[in-house]
Amino acid sequence: MSGVTDAQQRDLDELGYTILPDFLPTDLLAAYREAVERQYALEGDRAGSEFKQEEQTRRLANMVDKGELFEQVIAWPDILALVAHVLGPELKLSSLNVRSANPHSDWVQPLHCDMGALPDSRGYWVCNTVWLLDDFTTENGALRAVPGTHRSGQLPQQVLADPKAPHPDEVLLTAPAGTVIVMNAHLWHGGTANRTGRPRTAMHGFYCRRDKPQQQYQKALLRPETQARLTPNVRRVLALDDPLNDELSRQVATLSGFMK
């Protein structure tokens, strides 16, 4: 794995995120943008249904199964090194999704921690990577985050009167398309309203520690033909050959069965 700079470590430790401008080469950025739009057109009303649909937002889920281009994203050495700084080396992909804030939308996501996760006795266990396929500007629904809250040990919905309201300490993470933001996903964060006439799209490569369940159980979701072509490294990142991951997913399925 590649190295992580002191500044990146400090940002991740203290702020809860680090921003990597100009990360994606222009041709690859164009290829992702095109592949994502093609996928939206293909899936139509079903888009995002493997995970969730969201108001005034277009979503796609299970992206590792949606073309070889997306297999690269999840095992990018520089990004995995940063994720490992947050989670430790025992990490795996939890999900790869796309989220696009619709033009002229007033929908603001409540501040949240991904999967409603608080750090446990072993520390942090969720980390997200946000791949900007469009510029994130002050007008078009950039990500907001409250620096340092990954260390608060609290969920926003437990302590804020209104997690959708602006937070006095929040910052808007604006950056050009091609940037990747690596974020400790215990950080309080959320998407904002898009007041422009164009969509604002990003891919989310979401990781967790290997002793936790995946948000999307990759082994069940990936078609056999996809699984057949994956490299050993990508299989490992997806935890496809990990009996603990199978057991954790069974437990989650049983629990959600009980809760129905």
Ligand SMILES: O=C(O)CCC(=O)C(=O)O
């Ligand atoms: O796309 C974004 O701006 C972030 C969305 C987000 O935090 C989420 O969907 O959990």
